[in-house]
Amino acid sequence: MTQSPDTPPLTASKAWQQLARHAEGHRDIDLNGLFRQDPDRAGRYTLETDRLSIDFSRQKVTPETLTLLYQLAEQQRVGQCIHELLSGVKINTTEDRAALHTALRSDNGSLIVDNINVMDGVRAGLSRMAEIVTALHEGRLRGWTGKKFRTVINIGIGGSDLGPRLAAMALHSYCRDDIDVHFVANIDYQDLHASLGSADPETTLFIVASKSFTTLETLTNARSARQWLAEHQCMEPARHFIAVTTNQAAALEFGVDPGNILEFSDWVGGRYSLWSTIGLPVAIAIGMDKFDELLHGARTMDEHIATAPLQENIPATLALIDVWNANFLGAETLAVIPYDHALSLLPDYLSQLLMESNGKNVTRQGQPVDYDTGLIVWGAAGTNGQHAFFQLLHQGTRNIPVEFLVAVNPNVDNADHHEKLVANCIAQGEALMTGKPDNSAEPHRNFPGNRQSTTIMFDRLTPAVLGELLALYEHRTFVQACIWDINAFDQWGVELGKVLAGTIMQEFESGRASGDHDAATYRLIERYLKYRN
Numbered sequence: 001m002t003q004s005p006d007t008p009p010l011t012a013s014k015a016w017q018q019l020a021r022h023a024e025g026h027r028d029i030d031l032n033g034l035f036r037q038d039p040d041r042a043g044r045y046t047l048e049t050d051r052l053s054i055d056f057s058r059q060k061v062t063p064e065t066l067t068l069l070y071q072l073a074e075q076q077r078v079g080q081c082i083h084e085l086l087s088g089v090k091i092n093t094t095e096d097r098a099a100l101h102t103a104l105r106s107d108n109g110s111l112i113v114d115n116i117n118v119m120d121g122v123r124a125g126l127s128r129m130a131e132i133v134t135a136l137h138e139g140r141l142r143g144w145t146g147k148k149f150r151t152v153i154n155i156g157i158g159g160s161d162l163g164p165r166l167a168a169m170a171l172h173s174y175c176r177d178d179i180d181v182h183f184v185a186n187i188d189y190q191d192l193h194a195s196l197g198s199a200d201p202e203t204t205l206f207i208v209a210s211k212s213f214t215t216l217e218t219l220t221n222a223r224s225a226r227q228w229l230a231e232h233q234c235m236e237p238a239r240h241f242i243a244v245t246t247n248q249a250a251a252l253e254f255g256v257d258p259g260n261i262l263e264f265s266d267w268v269g270g271r272y273s274l275w276s277t278i279g280l281p282v283a284i285a286i287g288m289d290k291f292d293e294l295l296h297g298a299r300t301m302d303e304h305i306a307t308a309p310l311q312e313n314i315p316a317t318l319a320l321i322d323v324w325n326a327n328f329l330g331a332e333t334l335a336v337i338p339y340d341h342a343l344s345l346l347p348d349y350l351s352q353l354l355m356e357s358n359g360k361n362v363t364r365q366g367q368p369v370d371y372d373t374g375l376i377v378w379g380a381a382g383t384n385g386q387h388a389f390f391q392l393l394h395q396g397t398r399n400i401p402v403e404f405l406v407a408v409n410p411n412v413d414n415a416d417h418h419e420k421l422v423a424n425c426i427a428q429g430e431a432l433m434t435g436k437p438d439n440s441a442e443p444h445r446n447f448p449g450n451r452q453s454t455t456i457m458f459d460r461l462t463p464a465v466l467g468e469l470l471a472l473y474e475h476r477t478f479v480q481a482c483i484w485d486i487n488a489f490d491q492w493g494v495e496l497g498k499v500l501a502g503t504i505m506q507e508f509e510s511g512r513a514s515g516d517h518d519a520a521t522y523r524l525i526e527r528y529l530k531y532r533n
Contacts, residue, residue, distance in 0.1 A: 010363075010485055011371055015072040022068055023328035029060050031433050031450050047314045049304060051297070051465050052472070054314055056454045058433050059321050059401070060329060069320040070310050072483060078316060081482040082475075086306055088113040092269075092489035093364055099489045100265070101272035101474070102302045105295035105467070118265065125264055125277045130288045132242065132262070132280065136205070137176070137287070144236035149205040153182045153195050154281040155225065156209035157217045159270025160244075161185040162352055163470075164209075166345040167274060167282045167294065170466050173342070173411040174286045181285040187217040192224055201232035207242045209278055211270060213250035216498070222254065244277050269489055271353050272474060290463045297467025305475045315475035318454070322476070323483050325452070326375050331399045335389075336379035339406040339425035342461055346405070347379035350473055357477045357488040364487050373484045379403075383424050394431065394447055402453040404429055405469075409460040429453045 010016055035041050035057075045057035061069075073079075084091050088098045088111055103111050103118055111118050135141040139148045154164060165183040168175070175181070182195040206225050210218040222241075229237045242260045243251035246268075251261050262277040274282070275295060283291040305315050325331040334354075336347045358374040380388060382404070393400055406425040410418040435449020458465050481488035503515045504525060513525040 015075040053457045059452045094490045104275035105298045145202045150203040151199045154207045155221045157185040160209035163274030166349045170342045209244040213245045213247040293463035294467040297464030298471035301471035319476045319479035333376040335402045339382040344381040351377040360486040363485045404455045
C-alpha cells in the first residue's frame, strides 16, 4: 500500500498526536485502580478464538486508549493492508513481490498473482513433500547400503532453521519414535559435530534447506556432512541428501539427486517459510496428517484477521498495544515467557520474526522515520526465567511488558508438576501488577507493582494450536508494520555483514589484511592471522 504524497508524517498525524496527548496523563496509570473501577475488566479485555484466550486486562489501557488506538489503525488503513496481504498485492515493495505465506496454508482453489495461480505450486509442493514423508516412513527411501533412515539432520539457518526447529520441539509429544530429527544451523563446527556424533552414516539423511542455496553457513555445513559420508566410505552420497530450495541448479551442482529436490517459490520469505516445503523435517517428525493440522490452525488465524472487526481482531489489538507500549509508554523490549517447556524456543523464533521484520529505519516510501520501530524480543521458559531475570522484571527500573503463555492441560501427564507450573504463571502476572505494600523498615522487600502483562492461555499444545499461535504472531508483526508504515518483508540489514565477511575470508586465505577496513578491524584480522593454529 502506497501512502499519498500529501499524507503527513506519522508523528504529525491527527491520530498519533491524540495518542501522544492521551499518554501524557496515562504513563503512570494505576492498573490496580482500573480493576477497582471496573470489576469486569478481565472479562472485558479478553479476546478468544476456539483455541486461544488472550487476556490483556493487565495492559495500561483504558476504553479511551483503545478507541484512540483503533482510530490510529483506521488512519493507517490497517484493514486495507490486511486485504492486500491476503490477496497477493506486491506489498514487499523493495523486492517487488507479494508476501504469500498465508497461501501456503490456504484451502482456496485459486489465488492469481501475475496471471499465475500460485495455489497450483503450493499444492504441488505439499503433495511432493507428502510423497517423500510417506516413502521415508514406509522405508522405501533408503541409504546407499539399503538400510532405512533412522536419523534426519536438517541443515539450514534463520528461517530455514528456527521455525522447523521450534515446531519439532513444540510438538515433541507427537513425534514418531522410529526417526530422530536434528537441526544444525551454526557455522561453528561444534553444532554439526554434536549431531554427527550419535549418527550412523548408513542411516542418516541430510536435508539442506536454503532458499538461494548459496547461504555460507548452510553450504559449509552441507559440504562437511558430505565429507563425513565420504570418510565413512559412502559410495552414493546423493541418496543421503534432500534439498529444499528455489535454486534447483545450485542443488544439482552440489550433487543432490533431481528426484530429491523440493522447490518452493521465491515469494516465500525465510521467517515465514515453516508452512512451505521448508517444513519437511517437521512433517517427517510428526507425520503429514499432523503437519496438515498445523496448517489448519494457522489458516484459522488467517480467517480471523480477515473477518474480525478491529475491536475484536486479536492480532490487530495486540499489535496496537505493542505500539502503545513502545511509542507512548517508553517500552523498548517485550519479554515472552512460555510456561511450557515445549515452547522454550518461542522467544528465539519471535526475536527473528519481529526484529528482522520490523527493525527498519525508513518508511515504505524510503523516508527516515522519526519514531521507534520494533521491540527487542527476548525471554525464556517459565519457571526457569523466574530464577534468572525476573528480579529485574519485578524490582528493576525499566518498563518491560511481559507476555505469558500457558496450557491448561499438559501433553505429558503429571498433574502435580503441571499445577505447580500453571500456578507460577498466574502468580507472576499477579505479582507484577499488584506488587507488595511499602515496608519502610525493609525497603528491599518492596515490590512496586503496576507492571503490565498479557496472558495467552490454551487447552493443550496441539499442532493446530501451535499453528494458530504462530500465525497470530505473524499477523501481529504485520499490523505493527502497517502502523509504522514500514516494509515487514525485506531484511536488507543483514547484507552488509555478509559482504564484509566474504572480504575478510579472502584476507584470511591470503594471510594478510588488505581491504579497506577501520583500524579496529585491521587489528583484529592481524591478531587472528598471527595466532591462528
